[in-house]
Amino acid sequence: MKPNVALDYQWMPFTSNRDFKADPRMVARSEGVYMWNHQGEKLLDGSSGLFCCAAGHSRSEIADAVHAQLKELAYAPPFQTGQSMSFELAQRVASLTPEGIDHVFFVNSGSEAIDTAMKIALAYHYARGEGQRQRFASRERAYHGVNFGGTALSGMVKNRQVFGLGLPGIAHMRHTWLPENRFVKGQPESGAELADDLERIVQNFGADTIAACFVEPIAGSTGCLVPPVGYLQRLREICDRHGILLVFDEVICGFGRTGKAFAAQSFDVAPDMMTMAKALTNAAQPMGAVAVHDRVHDTVMNAAPDAAVELFHGYTYSGHPAACAAGIATMDIYERERLFDKAAELSPYFLESVFALSDIPAITDIRGYGLMAGIDVDPGSNPPGSRGLGVQKRLWKAGLHIKMTGDSAIVAPPLISERTHVDELCGILRDVLSSL
Numbered sequence: 560m561k562p563n564v565a566l567d568y569q570w571m572p573f574t575s576n577r578d579f580k581a582d583p584r585m586v587a588r589s590e591g592v593y594m595w596n597h598q599g600e601k602l603l604d605g606s607s608g609l610f611c612c613a614a615g616h617s618r619s620e621i622a623d624a625v626h627a628q629l630k631e632l633a634y635a636p637p638f639q640t641g642q643s644m645s646f647e648l649a650q651r652v653a654s655l656t657p658e659g660i661d662h663v664f665f666v667n668s669g670s671e672a673i674d675t676a677m678k679i680a681l682a683y684h685y686a687r688g689e690g691q692r693q694r695f696a697s698r699e700r701a702y703h704g705v706n707f708g709g710t711a712l713s714g715m716v717k718n719r720q721v722f723g724l725g726l727p728g729i730a731h732m733r734h735t736w737l738p739e740n741r742f743v744k745g746q747p748e749s750g751a752e753l754a755d756d757l758e759r760i761v762q763n764f765g766a767d768t769i770a771a772c773f774v775e776p777i778a779g780s781t782g783c784l785v786p787p788v789g790y791l792q793r794l795r796e797i798c799d800r801h802g803i804l805l806v807f808d809e810v811i812c813g814f815g816r817t818g819k820a821f822a823a824q825s826f827d828v829a830p831d832m833m834t835m836a837k838a839l840t841n842a843a844q845p846m847g848a849v850a851v852h853d854r855v856h857d858t859v860m861n862a863a864p865d866a867a868v869e870l871f872h873g874y875t876y877s878g879h880p881a882a883c884a885a886g887i888a889t890m891d892i893y894e895r896e897r898l899f900d901k902a903a904e905l906s907p908y909f910l911e912s913v914f915a916l917s918d919i920p921a922i923t924d925i926r927g928y929g930l931m932a933g934i935d936v937d938p939g940s941n942p943p944g945s946r947g948l949g950v951q952k953r954l955w956k957a958g959l960h961i962k963m964t965g966d967s968a969i970v971a972p973p974l975i976s977e978r979t980h981v982d983e984l985c986g987i988l989r990d991v992l993s994s995l
């Protein structure tokens with residue numbers, strides 16, 4: 560049954576539009592860990608939407624807070640005027656970040672958070688009299704959004720190939736997937752030395768030309784690549800040795816996905832900046848943020864003359880009142896329901912259940928940490944991603960939503976999930992993947 564709506568007019572993002580419109584998969588309603596399609600069929604959400612509905616779908620507490628906020632104050636200009644909600648949310652976020660990361664700059668998406676963090680890094684070095692530090696280090700198989708900064712940092716060929724030369728001065732480290740670490744649960748023991756690629760970039764370009772190194776603590780979108788033991792620590796050491804800022808892109812990892820508030824805490828490595836979005840508002844309103852260490856923030860502040868604008872950057876909707884109301888209501892839920900602890904408690908059962916799928920012949924690798932796992936499906940002789948799309952459609956028909964990137968399934972259930980949901984999820988995965 561086709562949905563009762565004209566499909567031609569919207570050009571859908573990251574979608575095979577022609578294929579989708581021939582056989583649409585529409586979400587009509589959602590609640591908790593479930594969604595219902597336009598045919599009224601119930602689906603388990605195995606990827607928290609796009610890893611963003613951490614507290615489950617359509618939470619009425621968030622809806623009520625946004626509704627009340629829109630009636631009281633739907634908008635206030637964020638440049639040279641303020642409204643209390645954004646300050647309150649900034650304090651709530653800062654209370655969750657590692658010590659010293661106390662300043663929060665609001666944006667509207669993960670992509671904007673990345674570009675904002677790049678600009679803050681440049682402004683920081685400029686303020687220190689090192690404005691020549693304009694290069695960035697990133698990693699193969701990274702996903703840092705789709706604005707020009709994030710596209711340049713990104714390590715996914717299709718996201719860059721047709722979009723020209725983009726931002727210059729980006730050097731990529733190798734990704735952290737190693738064949739010998741196939742089917743390793745949690746952090747692999749081998750591979751920390753891959754961090755030395757950053758040292759090679761330093762040797763190649765000169766430390767005094769490099770502003771910052773961006774990494775997702777766990778590369779999410781390209782299939783949950785868990786960092787080897789010691790890898791992030793080594794990156795931190797190299798950055799410290801050479802005055803390079805370390806930026807963790809926590810857009811997926813942040814807000815409990817790894818069993819702590821942020822991956823920085825799970826892996827016990829403190830970055831200089833953190834980007835976040837998605838679960839910041841439980842996806843009920845678009846919002847992102849950059850959390851900045853005091854020393855970076857204070858350097859930029861102190862370099863500006865009194866009463867001058869310190870950072871010429873911001874968005875019309877930075878700290879939008881409705882997004883802030885959603886963010887504060889979301890933080891309340893995380894705290895009240897102890898969802899980060901709940902994720903940590905469920906993680907061993909979740910990982911055990913997902914890794915139990917290893918015997919399925921079509922699966923070539925499984926990785927996982929916290930409440931996130933990547934499952935690689937053998938593409939066979941098909942072009943990359945085509946079997947993955949087929950898998951996604953079959954899972955959908957079987958009652959499960961899973962985000963596929965290429966031929967990797969990225970499993971990331973809402974943090975409110977119970978063991979029975981994990982059983983349901985893995986049951987459907989087994990049925991569908993075994994029949995390939």
Ligand SMILES: Cc1ncc(COP(=O)(O)O)c(C=O)c1O
Pocket residue numbers: 667668669670671673702703704705775779780808809810811836837
């Ligand atoms: C690690 C990471 N950074 C940035 C982004 C971009 O976020 P957005 O789609 O909100 O722009 C994403 C989105 O999936 C992400 O996973």
